[in-house]
Each structure stands twice: as C-alpha cells, then as structure tokens.
Amino acid sequence: MRALNAGFAWLSANYLGGIPIDRIATIAGVLFSYALAHAFRRIPATSASLRHAFSIVSTLFLFGAVQEQYIGLAHLLAGSLVIYGMMKTLKGSLMPKAVFLVAMLHMSFSQLRRQWGESGTVSFDYTGAQMVFVIKVTSLAYCVYDGTCDPKTLSTYQRKNAIVGVPSLLEFLGYVSFFPGFAVGPAFELATYRRMISFDNRQASRQVNARAYTTLLVGVFWVAIVVLYGDKYSFGFMATDEFGQWPFVSKAVFMGVAGLVTRGAYYAAWKMSEGACMLAGLGFDGYCEDGSIAWLDIANVRVFDVESSSSLKSMIDAWNIGTNTWLRHHVYMRLNQGSGSSSHATLLTFLVSAWWHGFYPGYYLTFFIASLASNAARVLRKNLRPLMVSKEDDMEKRRPPAKLAYDAVGWVISKFTLDFAVIPFMLLNIAPSIKAWKNFYFAVPVGIVAVELSFKVLGAGRLLKPYAKDQKVANKTT
Incomplete structure (x- = not known):
C-alpha cells in the first residue's frame, strides 16, 4: 500500500x-x-x-x-x-x-x-x-x-x-x-x-490477554528508547577520528549506551512479535494436573538476563533463543551424533551460524572474536570463581562480599566484551570495524591473549589453586 x-x-x-x-x-x-x-x-x-x-x-x-x-x-x-x-x-x-x-x-x-x-x-x-x-x-x-x-x-x-x-x-x-x-x-x-x-484459547482469554499485552508494552518501551536515543548513540561514530580523541572511560560508556540502544531495536521487534504470538495461543503446552494451563516459554530474548548477567555465556544464551535452540538441537546434536566428535561438531555449528547470518565480512569478524572471548571467559571462570565462592555457598545461594565484587567486575567486563565484539556486526565491513577497535586500543583481543598466556602458558591457575575456598572445586577446575 x-x-x-x-x-x-x-x-x-x-x-x-x-x-x-x-x-x-x-x-x-x-x-x-x-x-x-x-x-x-x-x-x-x-x-x-x-x-x-x-x-x-x-x-x-x-x-x-x-x-x-x-x-x-x-x-x-x-x-x-x-x-x-x-x-x-x-x-x-x-x-x-x-x-x-x-x-x-x-x-x-x-x-x-x-x-x-x-x-x-x-x-x-x-x-x-x-x-x-x-x-x-x-x-x-x-x-x-x-x-x-x-x-x-x-x-x-x-x-x-x-x-x-x-x-x-x-x-x-x-x-x-x-x-x-x-x-x-x-x-x-x-x-x-x-x-x-x-x-x-477463548477459555483462557484473560490470562492470554494479560501475558500478551504486558509483553507488547515491553516492546513499546524499547521502541521509545530507540526513537529517543538511536541517533545520539550509534556504532558508526565509534569509527571516527573525533571519537578516538575521547578518554577511554568516556568511550567505554558511550559504547555501552550504544549497545543498549542497538539491542533495544531487537528487543522491540522480538517482544512485540512475541506478544502477538501469545495472543494467538502459541506456547500452549497442555493442562496441568490441577486443570490449569501449561505454557511454553516462547521468548526469543530474555532482556533482563542479557543486560544483568555477570558472564558472557549467560548473555549469549539469553539472546536470539530460537536460533540457539535450532543450532543446538538440529545442528550441533545431529553433527555430534554423526561424527562422535564434539570439537568438530562445535566448529561446524559455528560455521553454520555464520552462514545463516549472511556474508557481510563484519559478521564473521564478530563470530570469530566472540568465540575466542567465550573461551577466555570460561578459563577465567574456572580459575577465579573458586577464589570467591565455595561449593557450600553455591548450594545455599549465598553471595559473600567477595562474590558480589566478582559479579560486579564480571558484569562490566562481559558487557564491554559483548559490545566490543558486535561492532563489526553493526558496521558490516572490516575497515571501519578495525578503526573502531583501534579507538579502544584493541582491548578485548589484548585481554584474550593475556588470558591465554597467563593460564595456558605460564600456569597461573596452579599458583591460584592454594587460595581456592573449596579445594575439591579447585582440583576440578585446574
């Protein structure tokens, strides 16, 4: 029309x-x-x-x-x-x-x-x-x-x-x-x-309507965020000489806000669509023993988890859930069943994910750096987390002060890494992406190399092992 x-x-x-x-x-x-x-x-x-x-x-x-x-x-x-x-x-x-x-x-x-x-x-x-x-x-x-x-x-x-x-x-x-x-x-x-x-679903109209329109309101909120701040905080500006002159902390804050606003466009579309699917009855999963209706979680993104998680893996797992489910059950598991090699299946799943997204070179740069960053994050978690929390704390869901500080630092680093990694995904091409990364002094690649050298070459994990709160956990993670 x-x-x-x-x-x-x-x-x-x-x-x-x-x-x-x-x-x-x-x-x-x-x-x-x-x-x-x-x-x-x-x-x-x-x-x-x-x-x-x-x-x-x-x-x-x-x-x-x-x-x-x-x-x-x-x-x-x-x-x-x-x-x-x-x-x-x-x-x-x-x-x-x-x-x-x-x-x-x-x-x-x-x-x-x-x-x-x-x-x-x-x-x-x-x-x-x-x-x-x-x-x-x-x-x-x-x-x-x-x-x-x-x-x-x-x-x-x-x-x-x-x-x-x-x-x-x-x-x-x-x-x-x-x-x-x-x-x-x-x-x-x-x-x-x-x-x-x-x-x-006419018999559950009130319940369905409440879930659907609450989700719609979440989507509308993110539309407003994008409309108000989309022009002020763009990834394109990070590839300019003017941005390169800013202090590092100011650049990091700008990137964090730009990342939030950019993700807001996806949150808006996914949540609004999710609400309409709920309204039609999608997610119905039968009836419970007490006669109440059971619902599947059909969300394509868990906004709170993406924005508040203290680990990069948790952020990624809460993003584009439908695609992650497809890759896990219909790509990785099929490949793993056929080859029997989890490493080969992981590599091929990564390639399928990149292929599915398209052919802009920035996509592949994002997936490459994100995979390396995820591996580095796992190494850090295995070696540092036992210093902050014991197995008993985990079982009782306790959060001692050291663990609170660990989570806070983890959130900052994970959020910075996520936003840094998606710069090429948003800019699409290699040259502006490298320029933007240069403006951040290639902080994430440098950090990845530092983690690899510290724990896999110099053996920092062995030096930290005696300080673990739970020696059984330490023995398993080093």
Whole structure:
C-alpha cells in the first residue's frame, strides 16, 4: 500500500527520528497482527483447516500489502513448495540433509542479492523472514525424519517434537507462514504449532490477554528508547577520528549506551512479535494436573538476563533463543551424533551460524572474536570463581562480599566484551570495524591473549589453586 508507506515516511520524518521506513512497516505489521490474533482466536479449535488458511491469508496481507514485500513472498512461496515436494519424495536421512542444503542456499542467494543492491518501494530486505523460514523448514524436516526412527535413539527434545508423516500442504503453509511471527520470529516446532491450533484459547482469554499485552508494552518501551536515543548513540561514530580523541572511560560508556540502544531495536521487534504470538495461543503446552494451563516459554530474548548477567555465556544464551535452540538441537546434536566428535561438531555449528547470518565480512569478524572471548571467559571462570565462592555457598545461594565484587567486575567486563565484539556486526565491513577497535586500543583481543598466556602458558591457575575456598572445586577446575 503506497499510501500507507507514505504515511510511514511522514511519521519517520516528523516524529520517529528518521527510523527507516521498512522498520516502521515491520512494527506496523506486528501491531496489525494483534487485531488479527483476536480474530484467529474466534475460529473454533475444531476448524483446524480454517485456522491454517487464516494464518496464510493474514501473512499475505501483512507481508505483502503492509510491508510491500512482494518479491519476498514469491521467493518464500516458491521455496515452500520446493521443500514440501522434497519432504514428500525423499526418504531416510537424505531428506533432512537435502532440505537443509537447499533452504540455506536459497537464503544465501537472497542475502547476497541484498548485500549487492536494494530495490523495491520499501526495502528489498525480506531475508529476516527467510531466516526464520529456514529454521522452521529445516527443523520440520528433521522432526519428520525423527518420526521414522526408534524413539530409544532420540533425545528427549527429539521425541517430544517428532512428527509421524509429512503434514498436509495446508498445514505446512500455515505453519511456515504463521502470521504474528512470520517477519521476525520467534521460530518454533510444528508440534508447538499443532498444540496451538488445537487449543480453544477463548477459555483462557484473560490470562492470554494479560501475558500478551504486558509483553507488547515491553516492546513499546524499547521502541521509545530507540526513537529517543538511536541517533545520539550509534556504532558508526565509534569509527571516527573525533571519537578516538575521547578518554577511554568516556568511550567505554558511550559504547555501552550504544549497545543498549542497538539491542533495544531487537528487543522491540522480538517482544512485540512475541506478544502477538501469545495472543494467538502459541506456547500452549497442555493442562496441568490441577486443570490449569501449561505454557511454553516462547521468548526469543530474555532482556533482563542479557543486560544483568555477570558472564558472557549467560548473555549469549539469553539472546536470539530460537536460533540457539535450532543450532543446538538440529545442528550441533545431529553433527555430534554423526561424527562422535564434539570439537568438530562445535566448529561446524559455528560455521553454520555464520552462514545463516549472511556474508557481510563484519559478521564473521564478530563470530570469530566472540568465540575466542567465550573461551577466555570460561578459563577465567574456572580459575577465579573458586577464589570467591565455595561449593557450600553455591548450594545455599549465598553471595559473600567477595562474590558480589566478582559479579560486579564480571558484569562490566562481559558487557564491554559483548559490545566490543558486535561492532563489526553493526558496521558490516572490516575497515571501519578495525578503526573502531583501534579507538579502544584493541582491548578485548589484548585481554584474550593475556588470558591465554597467563593460564595456558605460564600456569597461573596452579599458583591460584592454594587460595581456592573449596579445594575439591579447585582440583576440578585446574
């Protein structure tokens, strides 16, 4: 709708601080999905086909008419039909592997096309939706394959989500095009979708509404943060000579705020989409013994954990949870089962994650430095934590003063490392990324090298071992 997007342009110029129109269109699409979710809930749970069809038509409206992503719709529809045909015709372990390869190659084509040039009224970038699509179809392919396997050979997660037989084309299209999460996620398994379709969520309307609209308010809060501070705190400024003249502490504070504001854009999109999915009933996981409703955690991000954790691993685990779940259960575990080598599986999973994100060189620089930083953080935790807390403290959840100081310092270092690592991810190219890192005196790479030399070459862990509060813990960690 050109008139609608002209309105988005006017809002952006006059009230929203110049936010790109495609982002405003995405937010508008998510907000429209709240109204559609209420209509979806009024369709009887016994009319599964009607619910599938409603989801498909809603996505055509939101992604097509509102966001003007007609090219993207054509690509995703063609990809859906090809992959469905592969699921119906290919047999055995070849099927999920072939689906995985075709889906990833198709997405790579779209990502390269976006990288080399844009076209279209709003934006050529439909790759965000295609990334969610890839997670769904590859997960489904493996779940269908799991349905043909001996349950004893499957993990608990695989048994719960295994699918017996390929779903109908209507159900398949309803699943991959589920309208509240089509553009930005969250991704989820077909088993989760089926439980939602069978759930008469009108009986829990108050509970569902409260959860959904509370989540929406969280998303709106982060929209306001981005609108107010997005222009003032940008990663691009960190690659300038002017920024390089600032004192180190001022630069670190600026980077911390810029990181928070940048993450706020993701928080806004994910939380608003998550609320709409809740409103439609996604996350229904059956009934408890007392008759109450059990809900799955469908969050794609745990904001509090990302912003407050004192370890880099905890921050990363709480971010982009749907992708992390996919990589763990449908990439790492499959590779580990096949090769029997966890180190090879870890490396290949890292490469798949990088491939899934795209081909901007900054992405790979971010993943490279983040993997090294994560390894260094594990070394520090193994050797320093026993100095601050004993096993007894852990069991009783006590936090002695030394542990409080340890957590505070850990939070500062982890947050600085996270923001430093994502600079290339935001700047996309190598040259400005290295310039920004230079303005921080390459603090994180220097720290990584210092940790490696101290603990793996000079043996600092052995020197610290006698000071551990719990010698059994110390013996295990050195």
